[in-house]
Amino acid sequence: MTARITDVARAAGVSASTVSRALRGRPGVSEEVRAQIAAVADQLGYTASQSASSLASGRTYTIGVVAPYIGRWFFGTVLDAAEQVFSAAGYDVLLYNLGSPEARKRFFTRLPVRKRVDAVLSLLIPDPDESAALRSLGVPLASTVGGAREGFTVVGIDDRAGAESAVRHLVNLGHRRIGMISGASGPLHWTTPVDRREAYLSVLADAGIAHDPALEADGGYTVEGGEQAMTRLLAASRPPTAVFAQSDEMAMGAMRALRRHRLRVPEDVSVVGFDDHELAEVVGLTTVAQPVAGQGTEAARLLLRQLDEPAEPDAQPPADKVRMPIRLVLRETTAPPSPRGPQ
Amino acid sequence: MTARITDVARAAGVSASTVSRALRGRPGVSEEVRAQIAAVADQLGYTASQSASSLASGRTYTIGVVAPYIGRWFFGTVLDAAEQVFSAAGYDVLLYNLGSPEARKRFFTRLPVRKRVDAVLSLLIPDPDESAALRSLGVPLASTVGGAREGFTVVGIDDRAGAESAVRHLVNLGHRRIGMISGASGPLHWTTPVDRREAYLSVLADAGIAHDPALEADGGYTVEGGEQAMTRLLAASRPPTAVFAQSDEMAMGAMRALRRHRLRVPEDVSVVGFDDHELAEVVGLTTVAQPVAGQGTEAARLLLRQLDEPAEPDAQPPADKVRMPIRLVLRETTAPPSPRGPQ
């Protein structure tokens, strides 16, 4: 049916080994023969069987990418960027979408990537057990989205600094009642929500503003959740005049809730997000910008570099920690508090 | 290093064949022995080598998914949904991101999925040559996003009907100068932009409205492009009082352009989108809703069904064509034209 290496060998009048060497650019084949083999292979539409090749060589030329919620802008963008780097380097990408707890559990117990991939890029932060499972694969590991983890190369941002700049901006505008819509640390054991919250508390403290627990609500990192969280904040006895949302999607949800309550942004309530979502500019959202695609690209590159290195067993796993730059982008959803307040 | 089937066999006191049969649920193994083997395998953390298994059996239990721009909401959402179906059925997903022409060309000339996948789901419409290349793989094929293609099971929507409902809505509100922001058919050989445009022209004709080419602009299916397209429309000698954008992302770009020109939506200009993007509700966008995740789910299911069928060679490839439902969702970006017009 489809051509095998022996077909090419016979047609080119050489042995299978020579075909193998020629097609993979290994030394030890005359240019003349190489060209001849390439022509024959091309004409026969020959591609080496991945299974056979990897069985014999031990290499798969495949990267496993583990992500939660690919449909979410952030992860989709990171995945997109990482995939481009991998495929340009000749690697295929095996995708595992671990949005649901069942999918996640299934993945980590069965570990379908075992013997299937040369490396794993995780877009979520595996918890300690999961990390250990991944380490047991014995391949290079990388991860984006904060939180150092043993054995992982991690590419992320300074969540504290980002959140601080956002909250400080609100303080500088004169706000005193500043709410926060956070993301549950929940099943994802990542430090991001924690770090951003600490930054929030710290800036408030520096400004001499007492912390009011009624001004914090969980938005679960979704638009819908952000809307509900904002609604809860508005139900407080003294609602906030400004809100820091830990993601742009929650910020947009909050804006929607505000509109429903006939409150204007920023006249009645200021809103700051985090991420610089593709559509943040469309809605004029002030936000903390981070290089999202950049993190995918960088993590992918670091992983490939480890694959290229001759794997000296004495060298420690290069637990690099790369910090990508962030910056506060001022748009139209923040302003000084209204003298009358949001009521 | 990692356990092989012979390790399990030895530890369980049986032969490798029995382990193979037991673990894959094939008949011919006593329940007692099966349980014993499962326990041993579990304890050893044994997973069959994908390469060896697929080399021996010919099946890969892997689906190739080909997509453009995974970072775009639409494709990310379809991919997310499809992946869930595949992985729940025990299939892995090999992802190919064909956003750039180079990546696309590389994929179709090298066809890295050959002998690597049991089926292919394409989220883009391959041109005739590309379709032929995919057919040469000899595996079931499916595709989302419009356009029938020989040998493909396609899951899509009625683009004409959707666009008609959007434009008719504007006509019914009393608009006569109705612009359209379209997506270039460009390198993607899909019928969607063409179908939607025909619907636009047809509704205008039915309403006795002369077609003005100055009211059409290309937005390339991006937010940015939509913004530029709207800007061009506004520069017309007689700008539109309403705009139909062929995607929500372009519609949001258009809204942004309108805001920059100090025009209000819908008081000065009405806007209708297409897709019902996750954030359409946030910005109050009137749009034609289509089941995006649903298309991914359905296409994945149809593919799996073909895989399960005993592949009777006499039966024609089931070139199903599934139409998913659409509906116009009225929100806050459409209203009757202002008596004074947008100037």
Place this chain on the structure above:
DNA sequence: CTGTTAGCGCGTTCAC
């Protein structure tokens, strides 16, 4: 520079 010889780890006959 090239051909020959062995496996890689598993699924699949076929015997028993």
Place this chain on the structure above:
DNA sequence: GTGAACGCGCTAACAG
């Protein structure tokens, strides 16, 4: 119900 042999298609080590 179970085990022994064979081969899937390729790459690696060894000759020459």
